[in-house]
Amino acid sequence: MCAASALTNHAWAYNTVRIGTGDWLPYVEQQREDGGALPRLVREVFEAAGYRVEYVYYPWDRNLKMLEDGTLDAILPYLCSTARQRVSTCSDPLVSGDVVLFQRADQVLNWSKIEDLRAFRIATTLGFAYGTQFDAALEQNLLQVQQSGKEETGFRLLSLGRVDFYPQDRAAGYAMINRLFSPEQRQQITHHPTRLHREPLHVLFRKNDPRADTLRQVFNDGLRRLQRSGDVERLQNALNEGRIDQWLLQP
Template sequence: MLASLLLPALLAVMLPTQAEPKTLRIGTGDWAPYVDQGRSDGGALARLISAVFAESGYRVEYFFHPWDRNVLMLQQGQLHAIMPYSCSPSRLNYGVCSDPLVRGEVVLFHRRDKAFDWQHVEDLLRYRIGTTLGYSYGPAFDEALQAGSLQVELSGKEETSFRLLELGRIDLHPQDRAVGYAMLRRLFPDGGSHITHHPRFLNKEPLRLLFRKDDPAAAELLHQFNAGLRRFAGRGDLQSLQQALNSGNADDWLPSAPSQAARE
């Protein structure tokens, strides 16, 4: 009788146990098609990041906040990382950037019934521009913004600027091209057909995962993430994701599975 009671306990000690994956907390914002709070998987970039970390034994939980709150929570150590962010000079004061995930293309949206052209940021001084708190639009624009040269209407939500643009209360809204058109389709019954973008890029820059600066644990996570991301790039995932974003098919994109040789 004693032997029969001891056997299960002995087997439990002898058999290997599979460790539960460590959970990482990543802050983001509702920024479809890159990140989508309405999807259970978090959207295309969340699927990519989750898959990369999963190969290193981590699971990821995403927390949706305003962009400036994400930064504060990262600085306070409440989040392991935040995404997707451009690696602007001001962010290097508190963060360390991952290798590029995909390329973001910031353009200026305007109403179709109002003629608009520009060459340099100085050409924008006479326009009313809707911007979003915590957002970077590229070095030249950010510098003019910090200098107080631009007429800006600052808001906490990106959709606010599109609504103001639709009403004619602002003239321009800088926004990532893919995000802008996804937002217009969601906000307006006609898909925002009365709003378009100028073909000149305000900024063209990779989007990245941002980890906390001067934190050894964060540095190790960054090292593991970059190594995993290179594997996915080698399998063609980053190229296929960029193509899906450019064509409007990001919702259908899925990361590839590692080969049998890579798993062994």
Template sequence: MTPAQGELKALRIGTGDWVPYVEQARSDGGVLARLIRAVFAESGYVVGFVFHPWDRNLLMLRKGELHAVMPYNCSVDRLESAVCSDPLVRGEVVFFHRRDLAFDWHGIDDLKGYRIGTTLGYSYGLAFDRAVVQGRLQTERSGKEYTGFRLLELKRIDLFPQNRAVGYAMLRRQPPELGAAAITHHPRPLNLEPLHLLFRKDDPQSAQLLRQFNDGLRRFAERGDLLRLQQALDNGNADDWQPSGPIQAARD
């Protein structure tokens, strides 16, 4: 049952800075926060977002301290404790590297010998994650995404897998003296990742919220909102996208 007319129920959703998808510095939380607020508003919910490291969000979700987390891909290990919404948008993970590195790859084994930066709490696809667990790849983990680009600029790593839209948004915001212009990406994607809202598994409230959210998301797709959102992300215009549904604000 949805909240009664005139009664708004507050939801608490965990996320992290991931420009252009989510941005703590923006009062509206960024483009995906606008989408999720609008979808839930149509079912009578008001959403507040809290920003934490990605692995902490997942821990808080498992402990029942959050109603949901976003945006995540649905890796096998996450599905042990969470259920995924229908896709919000699609993402493309690529390897960023310095322009002076003659880098090419076709399979996971081609990555051996390279120093690869990764971010705590991230999944980069089943094949890559399995190779890391098996010790077949040399990785250096950090807690913040921008650390990976900094290590790349300092030549302490060779490769940094990152969502392409996110990577270039981060590089555009760096001062020119940090050498962002010397970084490019390999066109072959490491992973194509639909991004989702994750709810706690085996929780009756989560099951209800998931159904309501997916139903609302389908209505947004039918109105063309999701297509406009994907086009805005692909064109670098995510800040200009607004949903056609209502948006309710909540205090974190």
């Protein structure tokens, strides 16, 4: 390989942002050419700044480990939890999501505070954060949980009546229900009206890494441009109204 080619390849690699994510409809959809709404938004920001984006799809907890060891430059979409800030820095908020407790429609379950949840069987997904109070209860082993590595497992356990609750982002949860179950089965699952948590979703960048700090600043600058143009607000509205397929970045 000639010196000029080596320099070109090095520059190409340096300007490639490797981002870990996972299927999480309606936010991320691996089968779509553009990766779904949030990958499309993030790619637009980086490409406008002269970077190339490469997405890889892994389980959520593995993405975090790969970010920590430097295999990935960033991961998305994640809550900016205290635990995650030990190994990452968070971008400005992308969009906000409501975390709710899905349940069977034929059950009457009442809760108003985290302590009430001790009486219930709850499915959780490895690598997920559900809000400060719920996560703290998990860490202290105060809740009856069945953990798994796949989100769909939580809904299947719920459908079978093996758990009482499954916490999940509301928009993502209903998208998953529509994909996993028949129309009759969908009617059997609803969500409790008490919201578990509301928090913005972020891109997480590797901590204590000068290049990652630069990438985070580049991303935040570009995201603010899309906020000023109204693109981010239109995305949030499309998510809230269940019409994400209609959302497009404005030219």
